Amino acid sequence: MSEFRHIGKVRRRQDGRAIVTGKALYCDDLPIKNCYVAKVLHSPYPHAEIVSIDTSEAEKLPGVCGVMTYKNAPDWKTGVPAHRPVMSQHLRFVGDPVAAVAAENAQIAEQALELIRVEYRQLPPVYDVEDAIKPGAPEVYRAEDNIESKGYHYERNCLPPGSWFEGNDPPFYKIQDGDVEQGFAESDVVVEGKVAYTWTFPGAPESPFVAAGWDDDTHVNVWASSQGPNMVCRPLAYTIGAHINVTTPNVGGSYGNKDALGYITMLTVALAKVTGVTVKYALTKEEHLLFYERRLDNKFIGKIGITKDGRIKALQGDWLVGTGAGSELTQGQVAEGLGELHIALNKCPNWDIEAKVVVSNKIPVGIARGFGGQELKACALHLLTRALRQIDMDPVTFYKKNFCQAGDEYYWRTGHKYSNPVINYDKCFDVAAEKFRWFDRWKGWGVPSRVEGNKAYGVGFSLHSSGDPQSDETFAYVRLENDQVMVHCAVSQFGNGQRLALAKIAAEILNVPLENVTINSSDTRTDPADFGAAGSRETITAGGAVGSAAKAARQKLLEEAAEKMGCSAEDLDTKDLMVFRKDDPSVCLPWIAICPMYYSITGEGVVKGDFNHNNCVMNFVEVEVDLETGLAKITDALSASDVGRIINPLELKMQFEGGLGSAGMDTGHLEEMVLDPVIGRVMTHNMIDYKWRPFNELPKFDTAVLESVWPTANPYGAIGIGEITGAAGPAAVLMAIENAIGGAEINEYPATPDKILNALGKAKGGLVE
Amino acid sequence: MEMSKELTLHINGQTYEFTIGRKLGQIPESETLLETLRERLGLTGTKLSCGEGACGCCAVLMDGKAVASCVTLTAECGGKEITTIEGLADPVTGELDPIQEAFLEHNAFQCGFCTPGIIIAVKSLLNANPHPTEDEIKEALSGNFCRCISHYQVIEAVQSIVKGGEQA
Ligand code: FES
Numbered sequence: 001m002s003e004f005r006h007i008g009k010v011r012r013r014q015d016g017r018a019i020v021t022g023k024a025l026y027c028d029d030l031p032i033k034n035c036y037v038a039k040v041l042h043s044p045y046p047h048a049e050i051v052s053i054d055t056s057e058a059e060k061l062p063g064v065c066g067v068m069t070y071k072n073a074p075d076w077k078t079g080v081p082a083h084r085p086v087m088s089q090h091l092r093f094v095g096d097p098v099a100a101v102a103a104e105n106a107q108i109a110e111q112a113l114e115l116i117r118v119e120y121r122q123l124p125p126v127y128d129v130e131d132a133i134k135p136g137a138p139e140v141y142r143a144e145d146n147i148e149s150k151g152y153h154y155e156r157n158c159l160p161p162g163s164w165f166e167g168n169d170p171p172f173y174k175i176q177d178g179d180v181e182q183g184f185a186e187s188d189v190v191v192e193g194k195v196a197y198t199w200t201f202p203g204a205p206e207s208p209f210v211a212a213g214w215d216d217d218t219h220v221n222v223w224a225s226s227q228g229p230n231m232v233c234r235p236l237a238y239t240i241g242a243h244i245n246v247t248t249p250n251v252g253g254s255y256g257n258k259d260a261l262g263y264i265t266m267l268t269v270a271l272a273k274v275t276g277v278t279v280k281y282a283l284t285k286e287e288h289l290l291f292y293e294r295r296l297d298n299k300f301i302g303k304i305g306i307t308k309d310g311r312i313k314a315l316q317g318d319w320l321v322g323t324g325a326g327s328e329l330t331q332g333q334v335a336e337g338l339g340e341l342h343i344a345l346n347k348c349p350n351w352d353i354e355a356k357v358v359v360s361n362k363i364p365v366g367i368a369r370g371f372g373g374q375e376l377k378a379c380a381l382h383l384l385t386r387a388l389r390q391i392d393m394d395p396v397t398f399y400k401k402n403f404c405q406a407g408d409e410y411y412w413r414t415g416h417k418y419s420n421p422v423i424n425y426d427k428c429f430d431v432a433a434e435k436f437r438w439f440d441r442w443k444g445w446g447v448p449s450r451v452e453g454n455k456a457y458g459v460g461f462s463l464h465s466s467g468d469p470q471s472d473e474t475f476a477y478v479r480l481e482n483d484q485v486m487v488h489c490a491v492s493q494f495g496n497g498q499r500l501a502l503a504k505i506a507a508e509i510l511n512v513p514l515e516n517v518t519i520n521s522s523d524t525r526t527d528p529a530d531f532g533a534a535g536s537r538e539t540i541t542a543g544g545a546v547g548s549a550a551k552a553a554r555q556k557l558l559e560e561a562a563e564k565m566g567c568s569a570e571d572l573d574t575k576d577l578m579v580f581r582k583d584d585p586s587v588c589l590p591w592i593a594i595c596p597m598y599y600s601i602t603g604e605g606v607v608k609g610d611f612n613h614n615n616c617v618m619n620f621v622e623v624e625v626d627l628e629t630g631l632a633k634i635t636d637a638l639s640a641s642d643v644g645r646i647i648n649p650l651e652l653k654m655q656f657e658g659g660l661g662s663a664g665m666d667t668g669h670l671e672e673m674v675l676d677p678v679i680g681r682v683m684t685h686n687m688i689d690y691k692w693r694p695f696n697e698l699p700k701f702d703t704a705v706l707e708s709v710w711p712t713a714n715p716y717g718a719i720g721i722g723e724i725t726g727a728a729g730p731a732a733v734l735m736a737i738e739n740a741i742g743g744a745e746i747n748e749y750p751a752t753p754d755k756i757l758n759a760l761g762k763a764k765g766g767l768v769e
Numbered sequence: 770m771e772m773s774k775e776l777t778l779h780i781n782g783q784t785y786e787f788t789i790g791r792k793l794g795q796i797p798e799s800e801t802l803l804e805t806l807r808e809r810l811g812l813t814g815t816k817l818s819c820g821e822g823a824c825g826c827c828a829v830l831m832d833g834k835a836v837a838s839c840v841t842l843t844a845e846c847g848g849k850e851i852t853t854i855e856g857l858a859d860p861v862t863g864e865l866d867p868i869q870e871a872f873l874e875h876n877a878f879q880c881g882f883c884t885p886g887i888i889i890a891v892k893s894l895l896n897a898n899p900h901p902t903e904d905e906i907k908e909a910l911s912g913n914f915c916r917c918i919s920h921y922q923v924i925e926a927v928q929s930i931v932k933g934g935e936q937a
């Protein structure tokens with residue numbers, strides 16, 4: 001049992017009552033005064049050029065206050081490196097914005113779109129990463145687009161490597177360590193192959209929303225459905241040379257995918273500038289599916305060598321990363337993906353793996369949880385199973401031998417190596433495997449755990465670890481006023497319970513009831529700078545910054561009380577809004593006597609961040625495959641971690657469960673976007689055709705959680721895991737499916753019935769070539 | 770000139786008089802109940818997600834049964850008793866509906882965007898079947914999508930009401 005008053009205890013979320021009564025305000029619920037409505041005309045073609053565009057009739061329509069096209073849009077670009085313009089004459093995917101209208105209401109804006117006359121010239125499209133890098137492939141960008149970074153240039157559908165993650169250091173897009181040829185020579189088993197992971201839709205229920213209005217030439221107000229308000233404003237502010245204030249109310253799901261909102265914020269801010277009004281752009285669900293940034297797709301073509309006793313000796317490969325028509329931060333995902341692979345296969349001495357970020361005429365790629373590693377590892381670790389099968393070693397045993405341990409060094413997103421002397425997940429492997437009964441259920445590679453009639457069951461395992469949980473800067477301050485505690489830290493409400501965690505930390509340190517703590521609404525006008533919710537970082541960074549701020553405020557409170565009480569601060573303690581002498585609690589003073597009516601006591605806190613604290617989530621799954629229909633289902637799942645310290649028990653459990661959805665674990669067998677290759681349009685552009693998990697199809701779900709109290713900047717030794725709870729899922733699911741079906745190989749995600757029947761030799765053709 | 774039709778709406782115990790037509794301030798035939806609730810009446814607790822009847826985020830009660838307000842025309846709601854998430858708590862005492870209380874108690878939400886629709890669907894289920902089995906609960910909620918995967922806590926919350934034998 002925890003020794004704490006709030007930490008580790010089940011507490012109601014402070015915003016809970018608003019949520020269950022419908023009073024919680026999400027972006028589109030806000031009363032934004034004098035706000036016009038934006039609607040966007042999208043390219044019907046995957047690749048085309050605008051020959052002519054006539055917006056005069058649309059502009060004349062009463063109630064329209066402006067139309068923006070490539071002709072009058074500001075000359076801004078977003079993406080990494082800057083490449084995606086506000087509007088372009090060159091259209092690069094079905095959905096690429098052709099024109100944007102601001103009007104008094106949605107109906108008028110839609111009518112105006114119909115009055116815009118456009119003549120297009122179609123160009124040949126390209127969709128597949130391998131096709132796109134072939135000589136003679138249609139070029140999605142061109143030399144005159146001047147896409148350059150750190151001396152590297154766009155070339156033949158490949159974007160320059162690297163991102164702002166490396167600062168001024170060289171781009172991190174490959175790992176070349178040791179000597180792979182020697183590694184292969186020392187290996188007992190060498191496997192080669194290609195595995196592909198498809199494109200998917202994180203799919204927040206609330207579609208992305210941005211509203212923007214200019215106060216004057218240098219100040220913009222933005223309302224955004226973002227999990228990271230500073231991510232929305234800071235990079236864009238540099239691009240446009242104006243200060244941006246961002247308000248983020250409740251966010252209706254994000255899953256990493258509504259973080260920077262890079263392109264649509266730029267578009268909305270530009271439209272507000274062109275039209276001179278405040279304008280809101282609330283994407284429809286169809287737009288969300290057709291044109292908003294999705295998860296990356298990729299192929300890994302590689303070679304892996306291991307020894308009979310399960311030591312990985314060499315890893316070589318080309319990682320072809322599909323970023324569609326644009327990269328919000330794909331090169332950053334490459335850097336973290338490489339790091340995540342390096343943590344998982346940390347004992348491998350010889351590496352030669354190189355990534356290419358390839359553009360195509362598919363939807364651009366944005367930020368999504370799992371952030372590069374989910375996609376790369378789904379492929380690279382699946383290829384590795386071919387080698388494990390040959391040496392007949394189960395994956396839990398193998399990863400325990402090869403995973404990064406305390407003191408081992410791993411690459412992270414700067415291209416440098418990092419390490420932690422204490423954090424170690426050895427015990428987690430054992431506890432979790434035992435709880436899942438892994439060694440009872442594991443019957444060998446390609447062997448089902450059991451068969452019941454037509455139903456075959458198999459188990460799979462994978463794991464994920466990120467170097468981000470203590471990354472980057474977060475600032476916070478805590479104000480004590482009368483008997484209230486006010487916390488300022490730019491943490492949005494998007495479902496993970498982080499704001500409750502911050503309230504608990506402040507309440508624990510100041511030893512007050514939770515009801516006396518208010519977390520300021522997330523707003524860059526009043527909250528200090530913060531990198532934002534990403535990479536599971538806020539448990540440590542926001543928790544640490546708020547913890548330090550609360551401690552500083554407490555210290556000042558005691559000092560001011562000491563002055564009034566004629567003693568020293570060291571003699572004093574505080575509980576339940578009273579300051580008292582430790583040696584005689586009857587000598588006391590209430591907070592309201594120390595900070596009366598018009599008085600503030602403020603403490604500041606900061607966590608500057610590093611990459612030396614890696615989290616870990618292990619996913620164990622059992623699947624059932626119907627051998628007649630090829631339908632696979634997850635029947636039993638267990639997710640495990642050592643989180644250092646549990647802050648919110650229920651929310652933690654729900655974060656683990658959340659790994660099933662939002663293009664996580666379920667991308668192993670269920671979720672995918674489907675392209676119509678003839679018209680280049682996404683066919684799965686509604687919530688019926690894009691498949692995901694409903695209430696009546698839930699697996700049994702369990703967790704195993706250890707609390708080793710890690711040496712992190714969180715005041716209680718916690719480490720966050722929210723980002724990665726589903727990241728290892730797809731690899732575990734595909735492994736389990738292959739075991740269930742007797743070892744037939746599937747090298748393309750997701751393992752839908754057609755692919756499973758194909759692998760079983762029961763069906764030919766279909767969507768699989 | 771087309772004739773204006775009168776439309777009386779009963780929403781959360783209030784009566785509203787509108788006319789249907791295309792003039793400013795009138796409700797066009799094509800307006801959805803969701804638009805009327807959110808844009809005319811400021812009842813923003815009902816959420817828009819898919820906009821095509823697939824996800825349940827916009828559910829409201831019509832004569833005690835959940836309907837998708839995004840595919841329901843306001844012009845067809847005359848004389849019906851509509852209850853939105855804002856109308857579930859006792860209007861006088863502010864006391865929450867037992868379903869809302871159970872959702873709080875069991876933390877049956879994460880981002881909360883699907884929550885109003887799910888609570889309405891549960892209300893509809895319990896109106897028709899006060900003692901559903903676990904499978905009946907899951908079946909009844911199968912039209913409500915929750916991307917955060919709050920399902921396990923939702924089911925626990927609903928079961929707690931059914932077990933508690935309280936009148937939902
Ligand atoms: S918004 Fe109405 S059912 Fe999805």
Ligand code: FES
Pocket residue numbers: 205252253495878879880881882883884914915916917918919
């Ligand atoms: S709680 Fe976020 S979608 Fe259900």
